[in-house]
Amino acid sequence: MESQTPVERAYFARKSIAAYRRALEINPENLDARTDMAIAYMYDSENPMMAIQETMKVLESDSLHVNANFNRAIMLLQINRVDQAIEQLRKVKRIVGDPDNAVYIQADQLITDTLGKRNG
Structure with a gap:
C-alpha cells in the first residue's frame, strides 16, 4: 500500500474495511479479522482513530493477542x-x-x- 497515492490507499483501505466488516457480521468474535481491519483503518484518512479503537477492542477481549x-x-x-x-x-x-x-x-x-x- 505504501507505493500508492494517499487517495488510492484510502480507497483500498475502505474496500478492505468493508470486507472485514462483512466478516465480523458473520463472526463478531473473530479477533484476527478485527485486528486486520484496524490496520486498514490506519490508511483511511477519514477514520484513522478507528485503528486504535478497533485494536483496543481486540485487546479488551484478549490482552495477549500478539498481532493486536x-x-x-x-x-x-x-x-x-x-x-x-x-x-x-x-x-x-x-x-x-x-x-x-x-x-x-x-x-x-x-x-x-x-x-x-x-x-x-
Missing part, C-alpha cells in the same frame, strides 16, 4: 509516543517468548531501531 499488541506499538510509534511503543514491543516479546519467532525478531529490531534513532 504489535500493531498497537506501530500505531504508538506513528504518533511519536516512543516510550509507550517500546514498552508495547517489549510486551510483544514477553508474549511470544521465543527469540526465533519472526514477530519476536521484528519487535526486537523495532526496539533497536527506535532507540537508535532516539539516541543517535
Whole structure:
C-alpha cells in the first residue's frame, strides 16, 4: 500500500474495511479479522482513530493477542509516543517468548531501531 497515492490507499483501505466488516457480521468474535481491519483503518484518512479503537477492542477481549499488541506499538510509534511503543514491543516479546519467532525478531529490531534513532 505504501507505493500508492494517499487517495488510492484510502480507497483500498475502505474496500478492505468493508470486507472485514462483512466478516465480523458473520463472526463478531473473530479477533484476527478485527485486528486486520484496524490496520486498514490506519490508511483511511477519514477514520484513522478507528485503528486504535478497533485494536483496543481486540485487546479488551484478549490482552495477549500478539498481532493486536504489535500493531498497537506501530500505531504508538506513528504518533511519536516512543516510550509507550517500546514498552508495547517489549510486551510483544514477553508474549511470544521465543527469540526465533519472526514477530519476536521484528519487535526486537523495532526496539533497536527506535532507540537508535532516539539516541543517535
